[in-house]
Amino acid sequence: MSDDAQQGWFQRLRSGLSRSSSNLQSNIASVFTGKKPVDSATLEELEEALISADMGVETAMALAEGLKKERFGKEASEDEVRHALAGQIATLLEPVAKPLVIDLTRKPEVILVCGVNGTGKTTTIGKLSQQFINDGKKVMLAAGDTFRAAAIEQLEVWGRRTDCPVISKTPGADAAGLAFEALERAKADGADVLLIDTAGRLHNKSALMDELAKIVRVLKKQDPAAPHQTLLVLDATTGQNAKAQVETFRSMVPLTGLIVTKLDGTARGGVVVGLARQFELPVHAIGVGEGVYDLRAFEAEAFAAALLGLEKSVN
Numbered sequence: 001m002s003d004d005a006q007q008g009w010f011q012r013l014r015s016g017l018s019r020s021s022s023n024l025q026s027n028i029a030s031v032f033t034g035k036k037p038v039d040s041a042t043l044e045e046l047e048e049a050l051i052s053a054d055m056g057v058e059t060a061m062a063l064a065e066g067l068k069k070e071r072f073g074k075e076a077s078e079d080e081v082r083h084a085l086a087g088q089i090a091t092l093l094e095p096v097a098k099p100l101v102i103d104l105t106r107k108p109e110v111i112l113v114c115g116v117n118g119t120g121k122t123t124t125i126g127k128l129s130q131q132f133i134n135d136g137k138k139v140m141l142a143a144g145d146t147f148r149a150a151a152i153e154q155l156e157v158w159g160r161r162t163d164c165p166v167i168s169k170t171p172g173a174d175a176a177g178l179a180f181e182a183l184e185r186a187k188a189d190g191a192d193v194l195l196i197d198t199a200g201r202l203h204n205k206s207a208l209m210d211e212l213a214k215i216v217r218v219l220k221k222q223d224p225a226a227p228h229q230t231l232l233v234l235d236a237t238t239g240q241n242a243k244a245q246v247e248t249f250r251s252m253v254p255l256t257g258l259i260v261t262k263l264d265g266t267a268r269g270g271v272v273v274g275l276a277r278q279f280e281l282p283v284h285a286i287g288v289g290e291g292v293y294d295l296r297a298f299e300a301e302a303f304a305a306a307l308l309g310l311e312k313s314v315n
């Protein structure tokens, strides 16, 4: 990306995260009004502020501890605290901020997309397929959400929009069977990427969770390495509940990465920081809107700066 494009994207990220950052900013401002000493009282209040920004208790404690190490006993302004936190958060996010990499020798790279109802799975697949196509890749989509006719139709709309084939069956068909056939077709057609949509499943519905495990088993019959990636799509507006979702899905299928959506509509963007610290799973991309270009690679420094409402990315 050119510097201008990079800056344009940062401004969009910043406005996408504005609800989260203004929440966090006003909380920090209320603790460090003007200049305040960094002492046990202000650190405790800061911890509360970070918890209420959905970072989770342990992450909030670790961040407050970091500030304590840097500045205990010294005075700090609201601005200095924001910069210090942005730096710490960037460091914390750096190891998990990994772009989605497609291995073009696999033909196809099989990407299974799962998550609870309504998190943004199908939309994310549409956005990803557009990105891959723009990069010159040959993409195929599989409508593995065989429960609802509307779900199949929704993926077909994305297929038409991004001009790539969609493998689907009539509603009620076996999702694992569909995934198997889609992989056969993708191989035969020489597709670079096969994106498999799945039905939204509440993590307490065991039949549906079993079905997800079955999709994985069936794909492996054809290619023991498939699915090469299993992505969990999380809706940032669910806040701390996202963690329970990671736990449950991870116990059913080996997750390889996360995508966090709807960061534009929520004040709970801090949840990404807690997720990164707790699970150490790669965060490949974030959704900051419904449009096809509103899914972006997750970049640690830019995200940390935008979350803290800084004027520009630290790098």
Ligand SMILES: Nc1nc2c(ncn2[C@@H]2O[C@H](COP(=O)(O)OP(=O)(O)OP(=O)(O)O)[C@@H](O)[C@H]2O)c(=O)[nH]1
Pocket (backbone or CB within 6 Å): 115, 116, 117, 118, 119, 120, 121, 122, 123, 124, 145, 151, 198, 199, 200, 201, 261, 262, 263, 264, 265, 286, 287, 288, 289, 290, 294
């Ligand atoms: N604001 C915003 N909306 C989003 C984002 N990602 C998805 N959405 C919206 O969230 C709604 C649900 O998205 P879907 O892609 O249908 O979600 P899903 O996980 O496939 O849903 P089910 O198949 O019902 O489980 C749609 O209205 C999307 O446009 C995002 O990053 N920001």
Ligand SMILES: [Mg+2]
Pocket (backbone or CB within 6 Å): 121, 122, 123, 145, 151, 197, 198, 200
């Ligand atoms: Mg869907």
